[in-house]
Amino acid sequence: MKSVSLALHEFRFAQKVFWRNPASVFFTALLPVLFLLIFATIFGNDTIDELGGVKVTTYYIPAIVTLAVISATMVNLAMNVTIAREEGLLKRGRGTPLPPWVFIAGRVGNAIVISAIMLVVVTLIGKLLYDAPIPWERLPAVAVTLVVGAAAFCCLGLAITVIIPSREAASAITNAITLPLYFLSGIFIPENEIPEGVLSFANHFPVRDFFQAFFTAYSPNTTGAGFEWGELGVVAIWGLAGFLIALRYFRWTPRS
Amino acid sequence: MAEPVISIRGLRKSYDELEAVRGIDLDVLPREIFAVLGPNGAGKTTTVEILEGYRDRDGGEVSVLGVDPARPTPAWRERIGIVLQETTLEPALTVRESLQQYAGYYREPREVEEVIGLVGLEDQADSRARKLSGGQKRRLDVGIALVGDPDLLFLDEPTTGFDPSARRQAWEMVAGLRDLGKTVLLTTHYMEEAQVLADRVAIISEGRIVALDTPENLGDRRQLPTTITFTVPAGTGLGDLEGIGQTLSQTGGEDGRIEISISTHDPVENLNRITAWALETGLEIGQLEVRRPSLEDVYLGLTDA
Numbered sequence: 001m002k003s004v005s006l007a008l009h010e011f012r013f014a015q016k017v018f019w020r021n022p023a024s025v026f027f028t029a030l031l032p033v034l035f036l037l038i039f040a041t042i043f044g045n046d047t048i049d050e051l052g053g054v055k056v057t058t059y060y061i062p063a064i065v066t067l068a069v070i071s072a073t074m075v076n077l078a079m080n081v082t083i084a085r086e087e088g089l090l091k092r093g094r095g096t097p098l099p100p101w102v103f104i105a106g107r108v109g110n111a112i113v114i115s116a117i118m119l120v121v122v123t124l125i126g127k128l129l130y131d132a133p134i135p136w137e138r139l140p141a142v143a144v145t146l147v148v149g150a151a152a153f154c155c156l157g158l159a160i161t162v163i164i165p166s167r168e169a170a171s172a173i174t175n176a177i178t179l180p181l182y183f184l185s186g187i188f189i190p191e192n193e194i195p196e197g198v199l200s201f202a203n204h205f206p207v208r209d210f211f212q213a214f215f216t217a218y219s220p221n222t223t224g225a226g227f228e229w230g231e232l233g234v235v236a237i238w239g240l241a242g243f244l245i246a247l248r249y250f251r252w253t254p255r256s
Numbered sequence: 257m258a259e260p261v262i263s264i265r266g267l268r269k270s271y272d273e274l275e276a277v278r279g280i281d282l283d284v285l286p287r288e289i290f291a292v293l294g295p296n297g298a299g300k301t302t303t304v305e306i307l308e309g310y311r312d313r314d315g316g317e318v319s320v321l322g323v324d325p326a327r328p329t330p331a332w333r334e335r336i337g338i339v340l341q342e343t344t345l346e347p348a349l350t351v352r353e354s355l356q357q358y359a360g361y362y363r364e365p366r367e368v369e370e371v372i373g374l375v376g377l378e379d380q381a382d383s384r385a386r387k388l389s390g391g392q393k394r395r396l397d398v399g400i401a402l403v404g405d406p407d408l409l410f411l412d413e414p415t416t417g418f419d420p421s422a423r424r425q426a427w428e429m430v431a432g433l434r435d436l437g438k439t440v441l442l443t444t445h446y447m448e449e450a451q452v453l454a455d456r457v458a459i460i461s462e463g464r465i466v467a468l469d470t471p472e473n474l475g476d477r478r479q480l481p482t483t484i485t486f487t488v489p490a491g492t493g494l495g496d497l498e499g500i501g502q503t504l505s506q507t508g509g510e511d512g513r514i515e516i517s518i519s520t521h522d523p524v525e526n527l528n529r530i531t532a533w534a535l536e537t538g539l540e541i542g543q544l545e546v547r548r549p550s551l552e553d554v555y556l557g558l559t560d561a
Contacts, residue, residue: 020348089344092400096333
Protein backbone atom coordinates (compact mmCIF):
# COMPACT_ATOMS: atom_id res chain seq x y z
CA MET A 1 0.00 0.00 0.00
CA LYS A 2 2.81 2.33 1.00
CA SER A 3 4.60 1.47 -2.25
CA VAL A 4 1.51 2.22 -4.34
CA SER A 5 1.09 5.66 -2.78
CA LEU A 6 4.82 6.30 -3.27
CA ALA A 7 4.49 5.33 -6.93
CA LEU A 8 1.59 7.81 -7.26
CA HIS A 9 3.74 10.45 -5.54
CA GLU A 10 6.51 9.86 -8.11
CA PHE A 11 3.97 9.87 -10.92
CA ARG A 12 2.69 13.30 -9.89
CA PHE A 13 6.16 14.79 -10.04
CA ALA A 14 6.94 12.99 -13.31
CA GLN A 15 3.81 14.64 -14.76
CA LYS A 16 4.89 18.09 -13.60
CA VAL A 17 8.37 17.65 -15.01
CA PHE A 18 7.02 16.36 -18.33
CA TRP A 19 4.58 19.20 -18.98
CA ARG A 20 7.13 21.83 -17.97
CA ASN A 21 9.74 20.55 -20.43
CA PRO A 22 9.14 22.27 -23.78
CA ALA A 23 11.15 19.66 -25.68
CA SER A 24 9.12 16.80 -24.20
CA VAL A 25 5.85 18.54 -24.98
CA PHE A 26 6.88 19.40 -28.53
CA PHE A 27 8.31 16.03 -29.55
CA THR A 28 5.81 13.89 -27.67
CA ALA A 29 2.56 15.83 -27.81
CA LEU A 30 2.77 18.27 -30.74
CA LEU A 31 4.96 16.57 -33.33
CA PRO A 32 2.66 13.55 -33.83
CA VAL A 33 -0.27 15.92 -34.40
CA LEU A 34 1.82 17.91 -36.88
CA PHE A 35 2.75 14.72 -38.73
CA LEU A 36 -0.93 13.80 -38.94
CA LEU A 37 -1.88 17.21 -40.36
CA ILE A 38 0.98 17.17 -42.89
CA PHE A 39 0.43 13.62 -44.15
CA ALA A 40 -3.32 14.07 -44.29
CA THR A 41 -2.88 17.28 -46.28
CA ILE A 42 -0.52 15.63 -48.77
CA PHE A 43 -2.30 12.31 -49.27
CA GLY A 44 -5.74 13.23 -47.94
CA ASN A 45 -8.15 12.33 -50.72
CA ASP A 46 -6.59 9.05 -51.81
CA THR A 47 -7.91 5.65 -50.95
CA ILE A 48 -5.90 2.46 -50.54
CA ASP A 49 -7.35 -0.32 -52.71
CA GLU A 50 -5.05 -2.95 -51.24
CA LEU A 51 -6.64 -2.36 -47.83
CA GLY A 52 -10.23 -2.59 -48.99
CA GLY A 53 -10.55 0.99 -50.21
CA VAL A 54 -9.89 2.59 -46.83
CA LYS A 55 -9.23 6.35 -46.96
CA VAL A 56 -5.60 7.44 -46.46
CA THR A 57 -6.67 9.74 -43.62
CA THR A 58 -8.34 6.80 -41.91
CA TYR A 59 -5.10 4.82 -42.42
CA TYR A 60 -3.04 7.56 -40.82
CA ILE A 61 -5.00 7.66 -37.55
CA PRO A 62 -3.72 4.30 -36.20
CA ALA A 63 -0.32 5.03 -37.82
CA ILE A 64 0.08 8.31 -35.93
CA VAL A 65 -1.36 6.78 -32.75
CA THR A 66 1.39 4.14 -33.05
CA LEU A 67 4.02 6.85 -33.47
CA ALA A 68 2.59 8.92 -30.60
CA VAL A 69 2.58 5.97 -28.20
CA ILE A 70 6.16 5.04 -29.13
CA SER A 71 7.21 8.69 -28.67
CA ALA A 72 5.54 8.94 -25.27
CA THR A 73 7.01 5.66 -24.05
CA MET A 74 10.20 4.41 -25.70
CA VAL A 75 11.58 7.74 -26.97
CA ASN A 76 10.53 9.70 -23.89
CA LEU A 77 12.05 7.21 -21.43
CA ALA A 78 15.21 6.59 -23.44
CA MET A 79 15.85 10.34 -23.52
CA ASN A 80 14.68 11.46 -20.11
CA VAL A 81 15.90 8.51 -18.04
CA THR A 82 19.31 8.84 -19.71
CA ILE A 83 19.39 12.55 -18.88
CA ALA A 84 18.31 11.85 -15.29
CA ARG A 85 21.07 9.24 -15.06
CA GLU A 86 23.74 11.57 -16.45
CA GLU A 87 22.59 14.43 -14.21
CA GLY A 88 23.01 12.16 -11.17
CA LEU A 89 19.30 12.16 -10.33
CA LEU A 90 19.06 8.38 -10.47
CA LYS A 91 22.12 8.05 -8.28
CA ARG A 92 20.65 10.49 -5.79
CA GLY A 93 17.36 8.59 -5.79
CA ARG A 94 19.25 5.41 -4.96
CA GLY A 95 20.63 7.17 -1.89
CA THR A 96 17.13 7.56 -0.43
CA PRO A 97 14.81 4.93 1.10
CA LEU A 98 12.70 5.00 -2.08
CA PRO A 99 12.55 1.49 -3.60
CA PRO A 100 14.22 1.65 -7.06
CA TRP A 101 11.23 0.11 -8.84
CA VAL A 102 8.99 2.92 -7.54
CA PHE A 103 11.31 5.45 -9.10
CA ILE A 104 10.92 3.71 -12.47
CA ALA A 105 7.20 3.05 -11.94
CA GLY A 106 6.44 6.76 -11.56
CA ARG A 107 8.07 7.50 -14.90
CA VAL A 108 6.56 4.50 -16.68
CA GLY A 109 3.13 5.45 -15.32
CA ASN A 110 3.61 8.96 -16.65
CA ALA A 111 4.57 7.59 -20.10
CA ILE A 112 1.51 5.34 -20.23
CA VAL A 113 -0.85 8.16 -19.23
CA ILE A 114 0.65 10.46 -21.88
CA SER A 115 0.20 7.64 -24.41
CA ALA A 116 -3.48 7.33 -23.54
CA ILE A 117 -3.99 11.09 -23.79
CA MET A 118 -2.28 11.14 -27.21
CA LEU A 119 -4.40 8.24 -28.45
CA VAL A 120 -7.56 10.13 -27.54
CA VAL A 121 -6.29 13.41 -29.04
CA VAL A 122 -5.21 11.87 -32.35
CA THR A 123 -8.42 9.85 -32.64
CA LEU A 124 -10.56 12.93 -31.96
CA ILE A 125 -8.64 15.04 -34.48
CA GLY A 126 -9.14 12.24 -37.02
CA LYS A 127 -12.86 12.28 -36.37
CA LEU A 128 -13.27 16.05 -36.39
CA LEU A 129 -11.02 16.98 -39.32
CA TYR A 130 -11.10 13.89 -41.54
CA ASP A 131 -14.22 12.05 -40.45
CA ALA A 132 -12.14 9.00 -39.59
CA PRO A 133 -14.50 6.69 -37.68
CA ILE A 134 -13.99 6.21 -33.95
CA PRO A 135 -13.81 2.42 -33.42
CA TRP A 136 -16.37 2.27 -30.58
CA GLU A 137 -17.25 -1.37 -31.21
CA ARG A 138 -13.57 -2.43 -31.06
CA LEU A 139 -12.65 -0.27 -28.04
CA PRO A 140 -11.44 -3.29 -26.01
CA ALA A 141 -8.99 -4.16 -28.79
CA VAL A 142 -7.78 -0.53 -28.95
CA ALA A 143 -7.32 -0.47 -25.16
CA VAL A 144 -5.53 -3.83 -25.01
CA THR A 145 -3.26 -2.84 -27.90
CA LEU A 146 -2.45 0.43 -26.15
CA VAL A 147 -1.63 -1.20 -22.83
CA VAL A 148 0.45 -4.05 -24.29
CA GLY A 149 2.29 -1.71 -26.66
CA ALA A 150 2.88 1.09 -24.15
CA ALA A 151 4.22 -1.35 -21.56
CA ALA A 152 6.46 -3.10 -24.10
CA PHE A 153 7.85 0.13 -25.53
CA CYS A 154 8.50 1.46 -22.02
CA CYS A 155 10.64 -1.62 -21.39
CA LEU A 156 12.41 -1.08 -24.71
CA GLY A 157 13.04 2.57 -23.80
CA LEU A 158 14.68 1.52 -20.54
CA ALA A 159 16.72 -1.07 -22.45
CA ILE A 160 17.90 1.58 -24.93
CA THR A 161 19.31 3.70 -22.07
CA VAL A 162 21.81 0.87 -21.61
CA ILE A 163 23.45 1.61 -24.97
CA ILE A 164 23.31 5.42 -24.70
CA PRO A 165 26.65 6.62 -23.31
CA SER A 166 25.87 10.30 -22.69
CA ARG A 167 23.06 12.81 -22.72
CA GLU A 168 24.33 14.25 -26.01
CA ALA A 169 24.00 10.85 -27.67
CA ALA A 170 20.47 10.20 -26.38
CA SER A 171 18.58 11.93 -29.15
CA ALA A 172 20.78 10.66 -31.99
CA ILE A 173 20.61 7.02 -30.91
CA THR A 174 16.88 7.10 -30.25
CA ASN A 175 16.14 8.70 -33.63
CA ALA A 176 18.45 6.29 -35.42
CA ILE A 177 16.34 3.45 -34.01
CA THR A 178 12.87 4.89 -34.53
CA LEU A 179 12.94 6.94 -37.74
CA PRO A 180 13.96 4.12 -40.14
CA LEU A 181 11.40 1.83 -38.54
CA TYR A 182 8.65 4.43 -38.97
CA PHE A 183 9.46 4.62 -42.69
CA LEU A 184 9.81 0.85 -43.19
CA SER A 185 6.74 -0.06 -41.16
CA GLY A 186 4.18 2.07 -43.00
CA ILE A 187 3.86 4.80 -40.39
CA PHE A 188 5.06 7.69 -42.55
CA ILE A 189 4.33 6.22 -45.99
CA PRO A 190 1.17 4.18 -46.62
CA GLU A 191 2.11 0.53 -46.78
CA ASN A 192 0.79 -0.01 -50.32
CA GLU A 193 3.67 2.25 -51.46
CA ILE A 194 6.25 0.06 -49.70
CA PRO A 195 7.75 -3.02 -51.43
CA GLU A 196 6.67 -6.36 -49.99
CA GLY A 197 10.27 -7.31 -49.13
CA VAL A 198 10.69 -4.18 -47.04
CA LEU A 199 7.48 -4.85 -45.15
CA SER A 200 8.46 -8.42 -44.37
CA PHE A 201 11.82 -7.12 -43.13
CA ALA A 202 10.02 -4.56 -40.95
CA ASN A 203 7.87 -7.40 -39.62
CA HIS A 204 10.85 -8.51 -37.56
CA PHE A 205 10.59 -5.35 -35.47
CA PRO A 206 7.88 -4.41 -33.01
CA VAL A 207 6.91 -1.08 -34.62
CA ARG A 208 5.30 -2.84 -37.56
CA ASP A 209 3.46 -5.37 -35.39
CA PHE A 210 2.24 -2.68 -33.04
CA PHE A 211 0.93 -0.65 -35.98
CA GLN A 212 -0.83 -3.67 -37.53
CA ALA A 213 -2.56 -4.36 -34.23
CA PHE A 214 -3.77 -0.76 -34.03
CA PHE A 215 -4.74 -0.75 -37.73
CA THR A 216 -6.96 -3.79 -37.33
CA ALA A 217 -8.55 -2.31 -34.21
CA TYR A 218 -9.22 1.02 -35.98
CA SER A 219 -10.06 -0.10 -39.54
CA PRO A 220 -13.75 0.14 -40.46
CA ASN A 221 -13.27 -2.97 -42.64
CA THR A 222 -12.42 -5.16 -39.68
CA THR A 223 -15.01 -7.74 -38.77
CA GLY A 224 -15.08 -9.12 -35.25
CA ALA A 225 -13.46 -7.79 -32.08
CA GLY A 226 -10.28 -6.62 -33.82
CA PHE A 227 -7.71 -8.29 -31.59
CA GLU A 228 -4.43 -9.11 -33.38
CA TRP A 229 -3.11 -11.56 -30.81
CA GLY A 230 -0.24 -12.71 -33.03
CA GLU A 231 1.09 -9.15 -33.51
CA LEU A 232 0.51 -8.30 -29.86
CA GLY A 233 2.44 -11.44 -28.91
CA VAL A 234 5.43 -10.27 -30.96
CA VAL A 235 5.27 -6.82 -29.34
CA ALA A 236 5.05 -8.41 -25.89
CA ILE A 237 8.08 -10.65 -26.57
CA TRP A 238 10.11 -7.60 -27.62
CA GLY A 239 8.96 -5.86 -24.47
CA LEU A 240 9.97 -8.81 -22.34
CA ALA A 241 13.40 -8.87 -23.98
CA GLY A 242 13.76 -5.15 -23.24
CA PHE A 243 12.66 -5.75 -19.66
CA LEU A 244 15.29 -8.44 -19.16
CA ILE A 245 18.05 -6.32 -20.72
CA ALA A 246 17.09 -3.36 -18.52
CA LEU A 247 16.89 -5.59 -15.44
CA ARG A 248 20.35 -6.95 -16.11
CA TYR A 249 22.25 -3.93 -17.45
CA PHE A 250 20.40 -0.80 -16.30
CA ARG A 251 22.76 1.76 -14.77
CA TRP A 252 21.87 4.21 -12.02
CA THR A 253 25.11 6.17 -12.11
CA PRO A 254 26.40 8.58 -14.79
CA ARG A 255 28.47 7.03 -17.53
CA SER A 256 30.25 10.18 -18.65
CA MET B 257 33.30 7.70 24.77
CA ALA B 258 30.22 7.53 22.54
CA GLU B 259 29.92 4.89 19.85
CA PRO B 260 31.36 6.28 16.63
CA VAL B 261 28.83 7.09 13.92
CA ILE B 262 31.32 6.03 11.27
CA SER B 263 34.03 3.50 11.91
CA ILE B 264 36.57 2.51 9.26
CA ARG B 265 39.43 0.04 9.63
CA GLY B 266 41.91 -0.79 6.88
CA LEU B 267 39.70 0.41 4.02
CA ARG B 268 41.04 -0.41 0.56
CA LYS B 269 39.77 0.18 -2.95
CA SER B 270 41.43 -0.15 -6.35
CA TYR B 271 40.28 0.66 -9.86
CA ASP B 272 42.14 -1.64 -12.22
CA GLU B 273 45.78 -0.72 -11.63
CA LEU B 274 45.07 2.37 -9.57
CA GLU B 275 44.99 2.02 -5.79
CA ALA B 276 42.61 4.82 -4.87
CA VAL B 277 42.34 4.03 -1.15
CA ARG B 278 45.26 2.31 0.53
CA GLY B 279 44.29 1.42 4.07
CA ILE B 280 42.30 4.12 5.86
CA ASP B 281 41.37 4.00 9.57
CA LEU B 282 38.91 6.55 10.85
CA ASP B 283 36.25 7.16 13.51
CA VAL B 284 33.67 9.90 13.28
CA LEU B 285 31.90 10.68 16.54
CA PRO B 286 28.28 11.70 17.07
CA ARG B 287 27.47 15.37 16.48
CA GLU B 288 30.89 15.95 15.04
CA ILE B 289 31.60 17.93 11.87
CA PHE B 290 34.43 15.95 10.37
CA ALA B 291 36.32 17.14 7.29
CA VAL B 292 38.24 14.94 4.90
CA LEU B 293 40.70 17.28 3.24
CA GLY B 294 42.87 16.44 0.29
CA PRO B 295 43.77 17.34 -3.28
CA ASN B 296 41.78 16.06 -6.26
CA GLY B 297 42.36 12.36 -6.80
CA ALA B 298 43.44 11.73 -3.21
CA GLY B 299 40.64 9.20 -2.67
CA LYS B 300 38.14 11.44 -0.86
CA THR B 301 35.11 10.76 -3.04
CA THR B 302 35.89 7.05 -3.33
CA THR B 303 35.98 6.80 0.47
CA VAL B 304 32.77 8.77 0.92
CA GLU B 305 30.93 6.82 -1.78
CA ILE B 306 31.87 3.58 -0.04
CA LEU B 307 30.41 4.99 3.19
CA GLU B 308 27.26 6.08 1.33
CA GLY B 309 26.72 2.59 -0.07
CA TYR B 310 27.40 3.51 -3.71
CA ARG B 311 30.66 1.63 -4.12
CA ASP B 312 31.90 -1.69 -2.87
CA ARG B 313 35.27 -1.97 -1.23
CA ASP B 314 38.15 -4.35 -1.79
CA GLY B 315 39.14 -4.70 1.84
CA GLY B 316 38.67 -3.49 5.38
CA GLU B 317 35.85 -3.09 7.88
CA VAL B 318 33.31 -0.29 7.58
CA SER B 319 30.38 0.55 9.82
CA VAL B 320 28.08 3.53 9.29
CA LEU B 321 25.38 3.99 11.97
CA GLY B 322 26.02 0.37 12.88
CA VAL B 323 25.36 -0.93 9.36
CA ASP B 324 27.78 -2.19 6.73
CA PRO B 325 27.11 0.20 3.82
CA ALA B 326 27.87 -2.59 1.34
CA ARG B 327 24.45 -3.96 2.40
CA PRO B 328 22.29 -0.85 2.66
CA THR B 329 18.73 -1.19 3.96
CA PRO B 330 15.84 1.26 3.56
CA ALA B 331 15.82 1.80 7.35
CA TRP B 332 19.48 2.80 7.16
CA ARG B 333 18.80 5.09 4.21
CA GLU B 334 16.18 6.85 6.37
CA ARG B 335 19.01 7.96 8.65
CA ILE B 336 21.54 9.32 6.15
CA GLY B 337 21.45 12.35 3.88
CA ILE B 338 23.70 12.63 0.85
CA VAL B 339 24.93 15.62 -1.11
CA LEU B 340 26.86 14.33 -4.11
CA GLN B 341 29.88 16.03 -5.58
CA GLU B 342 27.87 17.25 -8.55
CA THR B 343 24.71 19.26 -7.89
CA THR B 344 21.74 17.01 -8.74
CA LEU B 345 18.43 18.79 -9.10
CA GLU B 346 15.39 18.42 -11.31
CA PRO B 347 15.56 21.76 -13.16
CA ALA B 348 11.81 21.96 -13.86
CA LEU B 349 10.68 21.70 -10.22
CA THR B 350 10.58 24.62 -7.80
CA VAL B 351 12.53 24.66 -4.55
CA ARG B 352 9.39 23.75 -2.60
CA GLU B 353 8.35 21.00 -5.01
CA SER B 354 11.83 19.45 -5.03
CA LEU B 355 11.77 19.26 -1.24
CA GLN B 356 8.20 17.90 -1.24
CA GLN B 357 9.21 15.20 -3.69
CA TYR B 358 12.10 13.95 -1.54
CA ALA B 359 10.15 14.44 1.71
CA GLY B 360 7.69 11.86 0.38
CA TYR B 361 10.39 9.19 0.42
CA TYR B 362 10.87 9.30 4.19
CA ARG B 363 8.74 8.08 7.09
CA GLU B 364 9.39 11.09 9.28
CA PRO B 365 10.53 13.98 7.12
CA ARG B 366 11.20 17.48 8.37
CA GLU B 367 8.66 20.14 7.52
CA VAL B 368 9.40 21.40 4.00
CA GLU B 369 8.93 25.04 5.05
CA GLU B 370 11.36 24.56 7.90
CA VAL B 371 13.99 23.10 5.56
CA ILE B 372 13.53 26.05 3.18
CA GLY B 373 14.40 28.28 6.13
CA LEU B 374 17.37 26.15 7.19
CA VAL B 375 18.99 26.52 3.78
CA GLY B 376 17.98 30.17 3.44
CA LEU B 377 15.86 29.87 0.29
CA GLU B 378 12.66 31.57 1.55
CA ASP B 379 12.74 34.10 -1.29
CA GLN B 380 13.30 31.39 -3.92
CA ALA B 381 10.78 28.86 -2.61
CA ASP B 382 8.63 29.10 -5.75
CA SER B 383 11.50 29.48 -8.23
CA ARG B 384 12.34 26.57 -10.44
CA ALA B 385 15.71 24.99 -9.75
CA ARG B 386 17.01 25.97 -13.20
CA LYS B 387 16.62 29.66 -12.27
CA LEU B 388 18.73 29.47 -9.10
CA SER B 389 22.33 30.68 -8.83
CA GLY B 390 25.09 28.11 -8.31
CA GLY B 391 25.20 28.76 -4.59
CA GLN B 392 21.41 28.58 -4.25
CA LYS B 393 21.33 25.30 -6.19
CA ARG B 394 23.87 23.84 -3.83
CA ARG B 395 21.86 24.97 -0.82
CA LEU B 396 18.76 23.30 -2.28
CA ASP B 397 20.93 20.20 -2.74
CA VAL B 398 21.72 20.30 0.98
CA GLY B 399 18.06 20.94 1.78
CA ILE B 400 17.09 17.79 -0.13
CA ALA B 401 19.64 15.84 1.91
CA LEU B 402 18.18 17.30 5.12
CA VAL B 403 14.50 16.81 4.37
CA GLY B 404 14.52 13.20 5.58
CA ASP B 405 15.85 14.47 8.93
CA PRO B 406 18.96 12.26 8.82
CA ASP B 407 21.31 11.62 11.73
CA LEU B 408 24.32 11.66 9.45
CA LEU B 409 24.92 13.98 6.52
CA PHE B 410 27.53 13.50 3.79
CA LEU B 411 28.66 16.64 1.97
CA ASP B 412 31.01 15.93 -0.92
CA GLU B 413 32.86 19.15 -1.81
CA PRO B 414 29.88 21.37 -0.99
CA THR B 415 31.45 24.67 -2.15
CA THR B 416 33.73 23.73 -5.06
CA GLY B 417 33.55 26.44 -7.71
CA PHE B 418 31.82 28.99 -5.47
CA ASP B 419 32.64 32.67 -5.30
CA PRO B 420 33.74 33.84 -1.83
CA SER B 421 30.36 35.25 -0.81
CA ALA B 422 28.45 32.11 -1.83
CA ARG B 423 31.05 30.09 0.07
CA ARG B 424 30.51 32.18 3.21
CA GLN B 425 26.76 31.61 2.99
CA ALA B 426 27.25 27.88 2.54
CA TRP B 427 29.55 27.80 5.55
CA GLU B 428 27.02 29.56 7.73
CA MET B 429 24.46 27.00 6.68
CA VAL B 430 26.74 24.03 7.45
CA ALA B 431 27.73 25.57 10.78
CA GLY B 432 23.99 25.81 11.51
CA LEU B 433 23.70 22.03 11.15
CA ARG B 434 25.72 21.69 14.31
CA ASP B 435 22.80 23.17 16.23
CA LEU B 436 20.50 20.51 14.80
CA GLY B 437 22.73 17.85 16.36
CA LYS B 438 23.67 16.27 13.05
CA THR B 439 26.87 14.39 12.41
CA VAL B 440 28.46 15.72 9.23
CA LEU B 441 31.16 14.18 7.08
CA LEU B 442 32.46 16.78 4.70
CA THR B 443 35.06 16.47 1.96
CA THR B 444 36.85 19.48 0.61
CA HIS B 445 40.03 20.58 -1.03
CA TYR B 446 39.90 24.01 0.61
CA MET B 447 42.02 24.24 3.74
CA GLU B 448 40.08 27.26 4.92
CA GLU B 449 36.80 25.38 4.67
CA ALA B 450 38.06 22.60 6.90
CA GLN B 451 39.47 25.13 9.33
CA VAL B 452 36.25 27.13 9.58
CA LEU B 453 33.79 24.27 9.75
CA ALA B 454 35.34 21.14 11.13
CA ASP B 455 35.82 19.85 14.65
CA ARG B 456 38.41 17.44 13.32
CA VAL B 457 40.19 17.12 10.00
CA ALA B 458 41.75 14.15 8.27
CA ILE B 459 44.16 15.06 5.51
CA ILE B 460 44.37 12.36 2.89
CA SER B 461 46.91 12.07 0.15
CA GLU B 462 47.33 9.24 -2.33
CA GLY B 463 44.76 7.10 -0.57
CA ARG B 464 46.19 7.38 2.93
CA ILE B 465 45.52 9.55 5.96
CA VAL B 466 48.63 11.65 6.49
CA ALA B 467 47.30 13.70 9.39
CA LEU B 468 44.24 13.62 11.64
CA ASP B 469 43.53 16.16 14.36
CA THR B 470 41.62 19.29 15.27
CA PRO B 471 42.32 22.12 12.81
CA GLU B 472 44.27 23.86 15.58
CA ASN B 473 46.65 20.96 16.25
CA LEU B 474 46.81 19.53 12.78
CA GLY B 475 50.23 18.36 11.64
CA ASP B 476 51.67 19.36 15.03
CA ARG B 477 51.09 22.93 14.08
CA ARG B 478 51.98 24.02 17.61
CA GLN B 479 55.35 22.36 17.25
CA LEU B 480 56.19 24.22 14.07
CA PRO B 481 58.25 27.41 14.29
CA THR B 482 56.78 30.89 14.01
CA THR B 483 58.06 33.13 11.24
CA ILE B 484 59.12 36.73 11.93
CA THR B 485 59.78 38.90 8.88
CA PHE B 486 60.80 42.52 8.53
CA THR B 487 62.89 44.79 6.36
CA VAL B 488 65.87 47.03 7.16
CA PRO B 489 67.56 49.70 4.99
CA ALA B 490 70.25 48.62 2.50
CA GLY B 491 73.72 48.28 3.92
CA THR B 492 72.61 47.57 7.50
CA GLY B 493 75.04 45.42 9.42
CA LEU B 494 73.29 42.41 10.85
CA GLY B 495 75.96 41.22 13.28
CA ASP B 496 73.75 41.53 16.36
CA LEU B 497 71.08 39.28 14.92
CA GLU B 498 73.34 36.32 14.12
CA GLY B 499 72.02 33.09 15.55
CA ILE B 500 68.81 34.32 17.21
CA GLY B 501 66.45 32.20 15.17
CA GLN B 502 66.40 28.81 13.58
CA THR B 503 66.96 30.26 10.17
CA LEU B 504 68.07 33.67 9.21
CA SER B 505 67.53 34.43 5.59
CA GLN B 506 68.16 37.68 3.81
CA THR B 507 66.89 38.72 0.46
CA GLY B 508 66.95 41.98 -1.39
CA GLY B 509 63.58 43.73 -1.02
CA GLU B 510 62.03 46.84 -2.56
CA ASP B 511 64.13 50.00 -2.84
CA GLY B 512 67.27 48.00 -2.03
CA ARG B 513 65.98 47.25 1.47
CA ILE B 514 67.00 43.96 2.96
CA GLU B 515 64.19 41.53 3.78
CA ILE B 516 64.88 39.33 6.77
CA SER B 517 63.02 36.19 7.75
CA ILE B 518 63.52 34.42 11.05
CA SER B 519 62.03 31.09 11.94
CA THR B 520 61.84 30.59 15.67
CA HIS B 521 60.26 28.59 18.47
CA ASP B 522 60.59 31.56 20.81
CA PRO B 523 58.98 34.52 19.08
CA VAL B 524 58.55 36.65 22.20
CA GLU B 525 62.22 36.58 23.16
CA ASN B 526 63.31 37.16 19.58
CA LEU B 527 60.92 40.00 18.91
CA ASN B 528 62.21 41.68 22.04
CA ARG B 529 65.80 41.38 20.82
CA ILE B 530 64.95 42.65 17.35
CA THR B 531 63.04 45.69 18.55
CA ALA B 532 65.66 46.46 21.25
CA TRP B 533 68.37 46.25 18.62
CA ALA B 534 66.43 48.56 16.32
CA LEU B 535 65.87 51.12 19.10
CA GLU B 536 69.53 51.03 20.21
CA THR B 537 70.95 51.52 16.75
CA GLY B 538 68.21 53.91 15.62
CA LEU B 539 67.38 51.61 12.70
CA GLU B 540 64.06 51.99 10.98
CA ILE B 541 62.57 48.50 10.56
CA GLY B 542 59.60 48.03 8.29
CA GLN B 543 56.89 45.54 7.39
CA LEU B 544 57.28 43.70 10.67
CA GLU B 545 55.16 40.56 10.62
CA VAL B 546 54.80 37.59 12.97
CA ARG B 547 53.12 34.63 11.38
CA ARG B 548 52.12 31.30 12.85
CA PRO B 549 52.20 28.36 10.42
CA SER B 550 48.81 28.27 8.61
CA LEU B 551 46.84 25.13 8.01
CA GLU B 552 47.74 25.69 4.40
CA ASP B 553 51.47 25.41 5.19
CA VAL B 554 50.78 22.17 7.02
CA TYR B 555 48.55 20.87 4.24
CA LEU B 556 50.97 21.69 1.46
CA GLY B 557 53.83 20.19 3.46
CA LEU B 558 51.87 16.97 3.97
CA THR B 559 50.37 16.52 0.52
CA ASP B 560 53.23 17.72 -1.66
CA ALA B 561 55.43 14.78 -0.80
